[in-house]
Amino acid sequence: MKKISSLFIFLFMCQSVVFAQETKITVREDQNAPKISKHIYGHFAEHLGRSIYDGFYVGDTSAIPNKEGVRTDIIKALKEIQIPNLRWPGGCFADTYQWKDGIGPQEERPTMVNSWWGGVTEDNSFGTHNFLNLCEELGAEPFISGNVGSGTVKDFADWVQYTNHPAGSPMAKLRKENGREEPWNVKFWGIGNEMWGCGGNMTAEYYANIYKQYATFMNASENNENLYRIAAGATGDDYHWTEVLMREVPKSLIEAVGLHHYAVIDWKAKGPSTNYTEDIYFKSMKEALKMDEFVAGHIEVMEKYDPENEIDLAVDEWGGWYEVEEGTNPGFLYQQNTMRDAMIAGATLNIFNNHSERVKMANIAQTVNVLQAQILTEGEKMILTPTYHVFKMYTVHHDAKLLPVAFDSPEYTFNGESLPAISVSASKSEAGSTNISLVNIDAQKEHKVEIDLEGMDVKKMQGQILRSGKIQDHNTFDDPDKITIKDFKDFNLKNGKLSMVLPPFSVVVLSSKK
Known part of the structure; x- marks a missing residue:
């Protein structure tokens, strides 16, 4: 035997x-294969927790090495992954942000309460000039997400004029008074954020009309002929939202439709960022891989109205979302970043690459100290996460032809x-x-x-x-x-x-x- x-x-x-x-x-x-746009590898910096303040921005009097208040170690790290664009100031924060409060002498800027994220009071010391100068330093295109939810069309149009008009307009004059002679020529503009939720709880039909109004009045000068206007898009499998935008908005007023999807196992119990089981890991990957289904589904809707492929899909928020680290402010969304995040990043970027005929932009949430961050800071210390390393490895795909x-x-x-x-x-x-x-x-x-x-x-x-x-x-x-x-x-x-x-x-x- x-x-x-x-x-x-x-x-x-x-x-x-x-x-x-x-x-x-x-x-x-x-x-006939498309080019993989480098803008698929975009990033996101919201006024949320320690993303801007105590993250990117420490102020020009800080002992931490900085350039105009922005940490030089973060600048160096982001240059090494060839960051192509940076989205700011939100997120949900964008539809509460009054941009004129963030320009002019810092000591004269009014404060505001960040009602979405932690209820903290901000002093507006990081504003439009800081952000756009940072993007210039990084060699990245700025992507401004404008206030539609609580702002006005005039506020939005003034912001476009302030950043883009060369001379002779009221906003160009104001920009020069604040120390910037030449316009920044900002190309990428998000018209609101998550209008189905924190942007105003609107219906798709209502937002489509609002969108057309904002998109119409953005043309402040001849510099704006090449504006890239991104409509606040759907979440997950809300294909109706995309259908309404594609049906109702003329192609002359839109360059891209947004889409948001996070790998969340349960919004009421997101699970820990580090001490998770394989069961939680499997569920996280199941949610992350739904991105392929959602992208394909929204592309199918877009092709009904745009078979010529003139309007892009921009996945301007994505990533893993877990419970915050123990002892941190729940509104700050600070979480660690493990090999699970590397799996989410690598697989998701592969999905975007393979759909690059229509997907031309994406923005991982977020860059520093928030959600699936590439960089974490603690005082003068800084660490690069597994997600950062995936982005660095994938730079070979930037603007390369898809195989x-x-x-x-x-x-x-x-x-x-x-x-x-x-x-x-x-x-x-x-x-x-x-x-x-x-x-x-x-x-x-x-x-x-x-x-x-x-x-x-x-x-x-x-x-x-x-x-x-x-x-x-x-x-x-x-x-x-x-x-x-x-x-x-x-x-x-x-x-x-x-x-x-x-x-x-x-x-x-x-x-x-x-």
């Missing part, structure tokens, strides 16, 4: 080896439910580099993949990987480099076939080299 049992075990092991799954991925060039991929993903199965374990996107840069980003969200299993690059003329590749020992791992102020980007060499390229094993919960990016 013992011999039979041993033989059975041996045969079972052999069978397991023989039938071990290998995922076949095909990457091909397509002359369509085809494959059937293996499954990540937990408690009888399954999700696609592997996410992939690929691109080719203007310099000719072929770039492939892969994410394995499986918390337990490695997955073997073979990528068919036939006809791509790829002879050498170099790789990077982001991984750690536990899915809950994260960087701390005592251990800021626990998770960092490492070289990845465990792959084989032969006869146009690229093979490798993706470790559990890992992000890998490979780029060809001459």
Whole structure:
């Protein structure tokens, strides 16, 4: 009996080896494929908690090294990930913000209560000039989200004129009096935020009319011919909202429709940011991967009214949302950032890349100290999160031409439910580099993949990987480099076939080299 049992075990092991799954991925060039807009890799800075004050902005008298009050270590970090655009001042805060309170001598600016986020009083020391000068320093396009909910059309039009009119107008004169001679020429404008909720609890039909009014009066000068107007879009699968905007707003008044979606397992019990179980992790990834369904659904609606693809989809808020860290203000939305966040970031960015024919902009929420942040600060200390490192790895895709991929993903199965374990996107840069980003969200299993690059003329590749020992791992102020980007060499390229094993919960990016 013992011999039979041993033989059975041996045969079972052999069978397991023989039938071990290998995922076949095909990457091909397509002359009709779109460019992956760098603006998909946009960011978001709201007046919320410690995002602006005690995050970006410490003031020009701070002992922390700064430039015009903005931390130089944050500036350096954001330059390294080639931040393409930055959305400000909100979020829900945008529809309470009176921009004229944030210009002129700081000591003369009125204070305000941030009624949405923590009830704190702000002194308006960080305003339009601070933000736009920061964007210039970063080499990033500013994306201003304007006040529709509690503002007026004139307020909005004045703001456009203040930032963009060259000379001879009242707002250009005011700008010069406040120390800025040349206009900033702000291109990206959000017309309100979440108008179905904190922006005014409007119906889609009502907002469509309001939108048209604001969009009409934005043209303050000849500099505004190239304004990029973004309508406050739907949340999740509210396809009716998108349908109304596409049907009711003339193409001459709109450049993009927004969309928001957060990976939240339950709005009443979001779960912890670090000490979570695999069950919570699985549910988080299930919510994150719904982004593909929602983006595809809204694109389908848009194509009914815009088959020429003239209006873009802008996912201007996305990311993971959990319970705040213990002992912090619940209204400040401060949470840690683990390998789960790296999985959400990598998989979501792959989704956007693969829908880049219509998705031209996205903004992760948020940049510093709020929600799925790239950067966390504590006094003079600063740490870069796993999400930051994913954005750095994915810079190879900025403005590169999409390379369509085809494959059937293996499954990540937990408690009888399954999700696609592997996410992939690929691109080719203007310099000719072929770039492939892969994410394995499986918390337990490695997955073997073979990528068919036939006809791509790829002879050498170099790789990077982001991984750690536990899915809950994260960087701390005592251990800021626990998770960092490492070289990845465990792959084989032969006869146009690229093979490798993706470790559990890992992000890998490979780029060809001459």
